[in-house]
Amino acid sequence: YTITVNSSANGPAIDDKMYGVFFEDINYAADGGLYAELVRNRSFEFQAADNRAYTGLTGWTTTGTTVNDDFRLNERNRTYLQLTGPGSVTNAGYNSGVAVTRNAAYDFSIWARSDSASPLTISLTRADGTALATPIKINVKSNTWSRYAGSLRATSTSDAGRLTVSSGGSGTLRLDMVSLIPRDTYKGHGLRKDLAEKVAALRPGFVRFPGGCLVNTGSHYAYDAASNFPRARSYQWKDTVGPVETRPANANFWGYNQSYGLGYYEYFQFSEDIGAAPLPVVPALVTGCGQNRATDDPALLQRHIQDTLDLIEFANGPATSTWGKLRAQMGHPKPFGLTMVAVGNEENLPEEYFANFLKFRDAIKAKYPAITVISNSGPDDMGVTFDNLWAKNRAAGTDMVDEHYYNSPNWFLQNNERYDAYDRSGPKVFLGEYASQDAKFSNSLAEAAYMTGLERNADVVKMASYAPLFANIDNVQWRPDLIWFDNDESWGSTSYQMQKLFMTNVGDRVVPSSVTGGRVVQPQPITGRVGLSTWRTAARYSDFQVTATDGTVLVDGTFDGWTPVAGRGNWAVTGGAYAQTDVAAENTMVAAATNITATDYDISVKATKTAGDE
Numbered sequence: 165y166t167i168t169v170n171s172s173a174n175g176p177a178i179d180d181k182m183y184g185v186f187f188e189d190i191n192y193a194a195d196g197g198l199y200a201e202l203v204r205n206r207s208f209e210f211q212a213a214d215n216r217a218y219t220g221l222t223g224w225t226t227t228g229t230t231v232n233d234d235f236r237l238n239e240r241n242r243t244y245l246q247l248t249g250p251g252s253v254t255n256a257g258y259n260s261g262v263a264v265t266r267n268a269a270y271d272f273s274i275w276a277r278s279d280s281a282s283p284l285t286i287s288l289t290r291a292d293g294t295a296l297a298t299p300i301k302i303n304v305k306s307n308t309w310s311r312y313a314g315s316l317r318a319t320s321t322s323d324a325g326r327l328t329v330s331s332g333g334s335g336t337l338r339l340d341m342v343s344l345i346p347r348d349t350y351k352g353h354g355l356r357k358d359l360a361e362k363v364a365a366l367r368p369g370f371v372r373f374p375g376g377c378l379v380n381t382g383s384h385y386a387y388d389a390a391s392n393f394p395r396a397r398s399y400q401w402k403d404t405v406g407p408v409e410t411r412p413a414n415a416n417f418w419g420y421n422q423s424y425g426l427g428y429y430e431y432f433q434f435s436e437d438i439g440a441a442p443l444p445v446v447p448a449l450v451t452g453c454g455q456n457r458a459t460d461d462p463a464l465l466q467r468h469i470q471d472t473l474d475l476i477e478f479a480n481g482p483a484t485s486t487w488g489k490l491r492a493q494m495g496h497p498k499p500f501g502l503t504m505v506a507v508g509n510e511e512n513l514p515e516e517y518f519a520n521f522l523k524f525r526d527a528i529k530a531k532y533p534a535i536t537v538i539s540n541s542g543p544d545d546m547g548v549t550f551d552n553l554w555a556k557n558r559a560a561g562t563d564m565v566d567e568h569y570y571n572s573p574n575w576f577l578q579n580n581e582r583y584d585a586y587d588r589s590g591p592k593v594f595l596g597e598y599a600s601q602d603a604k605f606s607n608s609l610a611e612a613a614y615m616t617g618l619e620r621n622a623d624v625v626k627m628a629s630y631a632p633l634f635a636n637i638d639n640v641q642w643r644p645d646l647i648w649f650d651n652d653e654s655w656g657s658t659s660y661q662m663q664k665l666f667m668t669n670v671g672d673r674v675v676p677s678s679v680t681g682g683r684v685v686q687p688q689p690i691t692g693r694v695g696l697s698t699w700r701t702a703a704r705y706s707d708f709q710v711t712a713t714d715g716t717v718l719v720d721g722t723f724d725g726w727t728p729v730a731g732r733g734n735w736a737v738t739g740g741a742y743a744q745t746d747v748a749a750e751n752t753m754v755a756a757a758t759n760i761t762a763t764d765y766d767i768s769v770k771a772t773k774t775a776g777d778e
């Protein structure tokens with residue numbers, strides 16, 4: 165290849181938040197995943213209406229029964245466990261069980277009431293009853309709901325523990341919100357450390373949350389105690405804030421329940437903890453994801469628009485404002501600095517969606533003119549809604565349009581120039597979801613080649629995030645995914661490593677360049693062209709990253725007038741780790757030692773034009 169870099173020209177600036185992550189509660193990404201809670205169905209709220217396999221005792225074995233009556237903990241946490249006389253209840257956690265590490269501390273809490281003194285013993289054991297910690301004792305003294313807490317320290321390591329609460333009392337004991345959380349969570353904010361660290365290691369510029377299909381789908385109605393809680397509600401942020409015992413369990417689009425222990429406050433806190441801009445997606449009251457329904461209730465629509473304004477107040481308002489006060493009470497008096505809100509996700513009904521979008525947009529801009537309001541281009545960029553919605557967005561002067569596509573590796577290689585032709589004066593692009601459809605190393609190479617096209621067009625493509633972010637290996641609704649885990653291990657896919665390479669090497673400004681000639685040495689299993697992006701950073705050197713499709717020899721050419729910086733590769737960059745790497749390889753937990761890492765991908769070359777001008 166011959167690579168020509170016009171080092172004296174300035175291309176577009178690359179936004180600091182060019183690359184981010186998209187967190188959706190899919191593949192058990194929240195409960196049993198990023199949310200560090202170890203007890204499954206801690207509030208006994210699972211029910212068959214959510215998922216036919218569920219009962220109030222999903223995750224539990226007990227001598228007691230679940231009850232939903234006037235003794236309930238509160239209107240949003242309706243079912244509790246009742247033990248009459250001596251008895252016990254045991255939770256089996258997620259995956260193979262409750263995962264504990266020797267010498268680590270675990271914070272236990274429970275809500276309880278009893279009509280006679282009830283001494284409780286809390287134990288952590290293996291399935292065969294062998295102790296994993298010294299049990300602790302708690303005395304339930306009163307017949308009003310109270311929270312009791314204690315701490316367990318693991319004496320052994322296990323990924324198959326059981327948490328048991330035993331009662332020696334003789335009366336009626338009522339229990340709810342049984343919780344066990346590792347003391348050591350990410351920055352002490354309740355998220356599982358290894359998973360949060362893997363996200364943080366990407367240095368994301370933004371976090372899009374909470375979905376995805378999760379956002380729009382389901383009932384949009386308000387909580388109504390009198391008619392019981394409507395199941396499978398759409399994701400509504402007000403359900404997810406405040407004390408955890410007042411957050412309702414809810415069935416989600418992906419077929420399982422979410423506790424909302426990981427809610428909007430936690431999303432904002434996590435974004436802040438990893439230095440990323442929060443990007444919430446609010447329901448547009450038009451469903452996508454295989455459903456074609458739009459609300460015809462103007463009052464309901466208005467309520468959701470107001471909820472969105474309240475959300476901005478929750479994130480940014482002073483601690484004296486109604487919703488800012490709640491944020492302060494939850495532990496964060498300072499504003500979170502929200503700058504962007506996305507309305508909707510992949511709606512199938514473009515007319516209905518866009519009419520609603522404009523109402524949200526206008527209301528947000530009227531009160532918060534500085535907030536970027538993001539629209540979208542419909543279910544996928546191949547669909548009939550694509551041009552239609554783009555045209556509407558252009559005409560309405562939308563700030564930014566969210567595009568999604570999951571395509572073959574060849575598609576990514578062949579569409580490297582997609583954004584070269586985009587209208588520079590129209591809405592900016594947020595590539596909110598994309599992935600090449602499989603999990604092989606060759607997929608990641610295709611994604612990398614494509615990302616060079618995103619970078620080259622940084623004046624149009626302002627942000628991009630691979631999707632989905634997480635998958636629990638025992639509960640997968642969607643593949644490929646970036647970060648995989650079970651209850652005590654986690655590992656990144658080859659695409660994770662590729663994202664890491666790009667996300668931790670973001671230039672300041674594109675340097676125009678072109679590539680000609682050359683050939684792909686081994687075109688199988690995928691074919692395509694070389695992707696090239698060059699940029700400079702504040703340190704005034706120019707990097708180029710060349711991603712070929714073959715997995716062996718990558719770059720052999722001239723780099724006009726430049727010589728490489730010692731220690732950072734050379735003109736003929738022969739793959740190093742590539743040479744050992746099969747393009748069909750996948751990263752797996754069992755092969756962790758041989759998994760491909762971001763270092764293996766680093767084929768970038770730093771070059772200097774004249775002595776001293778690095």
Ligand code: AHR
Binds near residue numbers: 568
């Ligand atoms: O990322 C998985 C799903 O793909 C998202 O929920 C949805 O937006 C898209 O269709």
